[in-house]
Amino acid sequence: MTQLALVIDLNVCVGCHACVTSCKEWNTSGDAGPLVDQNPYDADPTGTFFNRVQSFEVGEYPNTETVHFPKSCLHCEEPPCVPVCPTGASYKRESDGIVLVDYDKCIGCKYCSWACPYGVREVDAERKVMTKCTLCVDRIYNEELPEWDRKPACVRACPTNARLYGDIHDPESVVSKAIREAGGYQLMPEWGTKPANHYLPRRKTQVTIREDEVERADNPLKIDSQLPKPGQEEPSLDDVTSW
Amino acid sequence: MHPAFSVIFLTTLIGAGQGLFLALFGAESLGLLGVLPAPGSEFLALGSLIALIFLVLGLVASFFHLGRPERAWRTATKWRTSWLSREVIVLPAFMGVVFLYGVAHWFGFNPPLGTLAGGYPVLPTVLLGALGALLAIVLYITTAMIYACIKFLQEWHSPLTVVNYTVLGAASGFTLAAAYAAWAGAAGLVNFLVTVAIVLTVLGLATRAASLVRNSRIKAKSTLQTAIGVKHPKIQQKSQGFMGGSFNTREFFHHVSAAFLRGMKWVFLLAAFVIPAILLLVVLATRVDPTGVLIAAFVTQYLGLIAERWFFFAQANHPQNIYYQSVA
Numbered sequence: 001m002t003q004l005a006l007v008i009d010l011n012v013c014v015g016c017h018a019c020v021t022s023c024k025e026w027n028t029s030g031d032a033g034p035l036v037d038q039n040p041y042d043a044d045p046t047g048t049f050f051n052r053v054q055s056f057e058v059g060e061y062p063n064t065e066t067v068h069f070p071k072s073c074l075h076c077e078e079p080p081c082v083p084v085c086p087t088g089a090s091y092k093r094e095s096d097g098i099v100l101v102d103y104d105k106c107i108g109c110k111y112c113s114w115a116c117p118y119g120v121r122e123v124d125a126e127r128k129v130m131t132k133c134t135l136c137v138d139r140i141y142n143e144e145l146p147e148w149d150r151k152p153a154c155v156r157a158c159p160t161n162a163r164l165y166g167d168i169h170d171p172e173s174v175v176s177k178a179i180r181e182a183g184g185y186q187l188m189p190e191w192g193t194k195p196a197n198h199y200l201p202r203r204k205t206q207v208t209i210r211e212d213e214v215e216r217a218d219n220p221l222k223i224d225s226q227l228p229k230p231g232q233e234e235p236s237l238d239d240v241t242s243w
Numbered sequence: 244m245h246p247a248f249s250v251i252f253l254t255t256l257i258g259a260g261q262g263l264f265l266a267l268f269g270a271e272s273l274g275l276l277g278v279l280p281a282p283g284s285e286f287l288a289l290g291s292l293i294a295l296i297f298l299v300l301g302l303v304a305s306f307f308h309l310g311r312p313e314r315a316w317r318t319a320t321k322w323r324t325s326w327l328s329r330e331v332i333v334l335p336a337f338m339g340v341v342f343l344y345g346v347a348h349w350f351g352f353n354p355p356l357g358t359l360a361g362g363y364p365v366l367p368t369v370l371l372g373a374l375g376a377l378l379a380i381v382l383y384i385t386t387a388m389i390y391a392c393i394k395f396l397q398e399w400h401s402p403l404t405v406v407n408y409t410v411l412g413a414a415s416g417f418t419l420a421a422a423y424a425a426w427a428g429a430a431g432l433v434n435f436l437v438t439v440a441i442v443l444t445v446l447g448l449a450t451r452a453a454s455l456v457r458n459s460r461i462k463a464k465s466t467l468q469t470a471i472g473v474k475h476p477k478i479q480q481k482s483q484g485f486m487g488g489s490f491n492t493r494e495f496f497h498h499v500s501a502a503f504l505r506g507m508k509w510v511f512l513l514a515a516f517v518i519p520a521i522l523l524l525v526v527l528a529t530r531v532d533p534t535g536v537l538i539a540a541f542v543t544q545y546l547g548l549i550a551e552r553w554f555f556f557a558q559a560n561h562p563q564n565i566y567y568q569s570v571a
Contacts, residue, residue, distance in 0.1 A: 019506045020484070045487040052484035054566060056467075058475045066481070069471050070568060080395070083324035086319035086331060105317055108310020110494060111327055114244070117395040117465065119563025122490040128310030188562065190464050191395065201470050 003097035004197035015068030022157030073133035074195030247554035250302035262295030262416010280431035291345030413442035423535035516545025
């Protein structure tokens with residue numbers, strides 16, 4: 001069984017909001033209808049977004065770190081928002097694990113948003129239905145796009161490659177490898193929702209360089225002279241002999 | 244949570260309507276058993292109409308909660324998993340039974356269908372009434388389970404939620420029934436209904452106080468640490484990602500001060516329990532004309548329950564609020 005998901009690398013996210021605007025642009029232009037804004041150029045602008053980037057300060061001054069934290073639907077493997085829906089508008093696809101809302105069935109009762117601990121569902125104030133991240137279901141299977149472009153809009157937009165996309169049930173996928181090798185984790189594991197999207201933690205980047213790695217022991221740069229030429233029969237070594 | 248008046252009116256209005264119907268059917272049953280003076284058919288028919296009016300008003304209020312009310316019929320489809328869907332099925336079914344019960348009494352359609360041991364006749368109104376009473380109880384449970392089943396809202400995720408919806412609804416219904424009986428001149432029923440209303444009101448105070456105590460001791464399961472997966476003890480949100488509001492900042496916050504919230508708690512404790520209980524006791528203990536006092540008791544208790552329901556929503560702290568703490 002396939003479970004498509006995003007893996008977000010907090011170590012390289014710089015909080016530029018490119019994924020937010022790219023998501024908004026793609027999803028407001030699609031067949032499913034616009035993500036409507038109210039007062040976009042006025043006081044108190046508000047509107048529907050599937051993806052937000054938040055910023056947190058970790059630690060105490062002066063030892064602080066800024067963590068930029070992109071947040072969208074996590075496409076849980078046990079989505080608590082789905083069974084509470086009275087109409088069946090909220091559903092999880094068997095084929096690829098994407099959690100979707102059928103905008104033609106949704107009555108806008110907001111109950112599913114109460115049942116989501118992550119706050120990733122937003123009622124569109126003008127369309128009066130619940131909306132959420134679709135994992136760009138209209139891109140990833142879109143045959144009008146070239147194959148390399150069939151990825152969620154946020155993934156395509158990220159300038160630091162902080163957003164990886166793939167099937168977390170395929171152990172050889174780029175996302176599975178990232179989760180396995182870089183310590184990928186889930187948000188609010190205490191609720192048992194099993195989010196499909198994972199996050200990669202911040203890492204300390206340290207390189208240990210010994211002195212002999214800076215200055216080659218076998219041929220220190222300060223000895224700037226012609227190396228001896230070995231005889232034709234003798235073995236030759238790079239950097240040791242001249243050929 | 245943001246308290247939505249559509250849902251506040253829905254739950255309080257149908258709660259009183261269900262309680263009134265339970266009171267009517269209780270009075271009819273005890274009348275048949277000879278414990279109470281039997282209430283007249285017209286009294287029961289008109290009482291059913293009042294209960295039906297409360298239920299219809301509640302149903303109308305609920306439509307204001309929906310973004311797309313024209314699709315409301317779809318809500319009956321997912322009863323296997325959704326308590327909201329179950330409520331949507333039970334409410335009209337209950338309304339239908341209340342309607343039939345009232346009609347049967349109004350037209351005096353009550354041919355005995357048989358006789359039980361002891362010589363008690365099996366009457367259609369009793370069968371309808373028993374079915375209605377069952378549906379009334381089931382409706383209390385389905386309404387309350389909509390809130391109690393959401394584990395993320397720890398203030399709601401408790402059997403006390405179901406107990407409170409049932410007891411508080413029934414208490415207001417019996418107070419309403421007592422006021423109606425006094426107004427309709429069914430003097431033989433007033434003391435019985437007032438007594439049950441007092442018992443339910445005091446019981447409601449106890450169970451609601453129990454949930455207040457429970458909620459004051461809740462330790463939130465989710466923290467900023469689990470929310471973003473960073474283990475450090477000191478984390479501060481600097482930006483929620485936007486400066487204007489969003490659905491998340493409107494739907495899940497009550498936007499009032501802590502002092503207002505505390506004040507509302509005392510308002511509902513007084514108005515929903517203490518004052519109605521005193522007024523009901525006055526009727527029992529003195530010889531005043533009960534109609535005015537009982538109507539005042541019901542109105543106070545109903546307004547108190549609106550405050551109670553408002554507080555019920557406002558007090559619930561959704562874990563998503565962790566993500567929306569700083570505008571910047």
